[in-house]
Amino acid sequence: MTASTHRSDAPAVRAHTREELARGTFDLLVIGGGILGTSVAWTATQAGLRVAMVDAGDFAGATSSASSKLVHGGLRYLQTGNxxxxxxxxxxxxxxxxxxxxxxxxxxxxxxxxxxxxxxxxxxxxxxxxxxxxxxxxxxxxxxxxxxxxxxxxxxxxxxxxxxxxxxxxxxQMNDSRMAVMTVRAAADAGAVVLNHAEVLGLRTTRGRVTGADLRDRVNGEDFGIDARLVLNATGPWVDHLRRLEDPAAAPSVxxxxxxxxxxxxxxxxxxxxxxxxxxxxxxxxxxxxxxxxxxxxxxxxxxxxxxxxxxxxxxxxxxxxxxxxxxxxxxxxxxxxxxxxxxxxxxGGPGDTSSAKRETVVSQGRGGMLSVAGGKWTTYRHIGRAVLEELRKVSAVPLSEDMADPLRTVPLPGLASPDAVTQRLIIDREPGTRLDPLVARHLASHYGSLAMDLAAMVRAEPELGERIHPDGPDIWAQVVFARDREWAVTVDDALRRRTTVTVRGLDTAEVRERTKALLEA
CATH class of the missing domain: 3.30.9.10 (D-Amino Acid Oxidase, subunit A, domain 2)
Known part of the structure; x- marks a missing residue:
């Protein structure tokens, strides 16, 4: 397989996205594409707002893809009587x-x-x-x-x-990186305009109010700007860094x-x-x-x-x-x-050991009107998105109706399907000579749901994409092309660590990384 046979229009797509972000005024600009940012972007878009979301790195590229991979009730919280x-x-x-x-x-x-x-x-x-x-x-x-x-x-x-x-x-349990990517896709499918590897250089202000941001596309170095009625700082460990761009005297909050x-x-x-x-x-x-x-x-x-x-x-x-x-x-x-x-x-913020600190969401508003949110966990990330939306209603002129129903109560993430049913379809619904290995089929079904059928179609059209990235793992090259063209993967780590499971299995050899880089840059 050669990269030249799998050319991408990703640069043109990024250019179009930058143009969209620079056009008009958004109701909400979310800075940070981790658990909180993606949840708020999804929630707010479902509520009818025009939403932009950017991240200086990859979506869920930091803490949100470094969790214990659990969706849990919290057995240890019973110890404290909660x-x-x-x-x-x-x-x-x-x-x-x-x-x-x-x-x-x-x-x-x-x-x-x-x-x-x-x-x-x-x-x-x-x-x-x-x-x-x-x-x-x-x-x-x-x-x-x-x-x-x-x-x-x-x-x-x-x-x-x-x-x-x-x-x-x-x-x-879940694969947190895949959950994040699917949530970004859900927000984008609902109308949000999203871009990763876009670094905030400074905040825009109008009469002392934060009304947007100036950014640089880290992929090609182009600068652009976004105007918004309200800016949400959801940058996780960097939350206080962005707060100080709004107010150099801002005290630490976390x-x-x-x-x-x-x-x-x-x-x-x-x-x-x-x-x-x-x-x-x-x-x-x-x-x-x-x-x-x-x-x-x-x-x-x-x-x-x-x-x-x-x-x-x-x-x-x-x-x-x-x-x-x-x-x-x-x-x-x-x-x-x-x-x-x-x-x-x-x-x-506060005294005491971090192990005894409350795992709660911290919400604050700066003197320029920017709302900052930090904390939370994967299990309740939808609930946190809803709670932040309620805070937006309180502090801004963003057009939220008072009788707005919970937009995410029953809205599924893309690919909703039984992994067992998808696995069977992947194995059975194939032409002779293009059948997927059952292990690969199960892997695709449990990481993409019904979207695995799109990957199967890619393999049907170009059988070499069905080759395993590494013989000791279930990931296939179609996933890299899919990550590049439909899941915002730009770097090798975007593809091998957060869109596939190659890196966590210790299979990202020099040869694998070189071939992945060639595909991403094709």
Missing amino acids: VRLVAENHRERRSLASDVAPHLVNHRPFLVPIYSGGPHGAAKMGAGVFLYSALSAFGDGMGRLLSPLQAKRLAPGLRTEGLKSVAAYSDH RLSKGAHLVLRTPDPWRAALTIPVDKYRVSFAIPWEGHLLLGTTDEAFEGDPADVGVVPSDVDQILGEAALGIDAPYLDRDRMTYSFAGLRVLP
């Missing part, structure tokens, strides 16, 4: 898994090992997982206690030395906590995840993910440049050490590591 929060999280979790993104959000059993001398007893944990299940109306079954032998069948690497019992419950994760190969397939108690309040996760095991996370204050966040040797030591509380040593061999990543939680 039953209402758990119930709210459960409602949104089940909505995402049943109505909004069942093709992207997957059920996963979770196990809590209870060891002699550990921070929790069997009776307490048994009651906790039962209450946790009750708060979800037992929609995923009933929390219960398992024997060590039963648990070992679900999680082969579970450490059984000193293991008294295992509490079992249910939650969900603090940052680093969460690091490791991805390891596992010799045996795991059917359940582990929630390993570290102490009375903290836990460490071991989660089956993309055929690997995802370990983490850390929770330590971070005061450096957000662009410099990364995994350091002490993070690896801590994560493997905490995982060893519940996992046998052979499964934690450092040679099994294929990838590591770190992100920054944005927490409310």
Whole structure:
């Protein structure tokens, strides 16, 4: 396969997008394309607003693609007595898994090992997982206690030395990068104008009010501007940096906590995840993910440049050490590591350890009228988008009707379909000689939903696009072309880390990266 046979009109599309962004006045300019920015852009566009969204890097290119990949109620919140929060999280979790993104959000059993001398007893944990299940109306079954032998069948690497019992419950997981891209696509399909790799150089003001931004396209260096009635700062760890562009004297509003994760190969397939108690309040996760095991996370204050966040040797030591509380040593061999990543939680400013800080959304308005929002998590990202829209109603002249219905209550993300049904179609509905491998078909169905049929059509037209990017992984070259032409992928990392699973599997070899770069630049 050569790049020359797969030419793209991506530069012309970006030029057209810049022209659209520079034309007229938007109701809302969202700066930042992570969890919060994409959710607000989707929500506001559904509400009928003319919305623009830009990001200095890739969509979900920072913290929003560096999460623990969970859509969960938050079992540990029961420890602090926050039953209402758990119930709210459960409602949104089940909505995402049943109505909004069942093709992207997957059920996963979770196990809590209870060891002699550990921070929790069997009776307490048994009651906790039962209450946790009750708060979800037992929609995923009933929390219960398992024997060590039963648990070992679900999680082969579970450490059984000193293991008294295992509490079992249910939650969900997802690929956060794919969720982000699908949400951006949903916003764009609804009318939002979006552009990644577009850096804000400064804010535009009119009579002291922030009314837009001046930007530079990092792809070709062109400068352009956007006018808007209201500007929303949703830049995550950079939220205070943008606030200081509005007001150089703005005091810090948030603090940052680093969460690091490791991805390891596992010799045996795991059917359940582990929630390993570290102490009375903290836990460490071991989660089956993309055929690997995802370990983490850390929770330590971070005061450096957000662009410099990364995994350091002490993070690896801590994560493997905490995982060893519940996992046998052979499964934690450092040679099994294929990838590591770190992100920054944005927490409310204040005293105390970051591990005890509230995981809540911080909303503020600057003296120039710019609204800033930070915090939140994937499980409730739609709810946060709705809440921010309500704040917009309070502080601006943006035309929101008072009787506006919740625009996202039942609106699904693109590709809504049963992965099982899509997999069968991909395998069966093929001409002889162009059938997809069942592993590839399942991979496409569970990452694109019904949009996988578009990828299959690309392979039907050009069979070489059905070649695997790396023989040890399920991703195919059609995904790179699709990412470039329909999912805003510009850089190699956009395509290999956030549109496909090549990087997290440790398969982004020099040859793979070179071929990907050629395709993206074709």
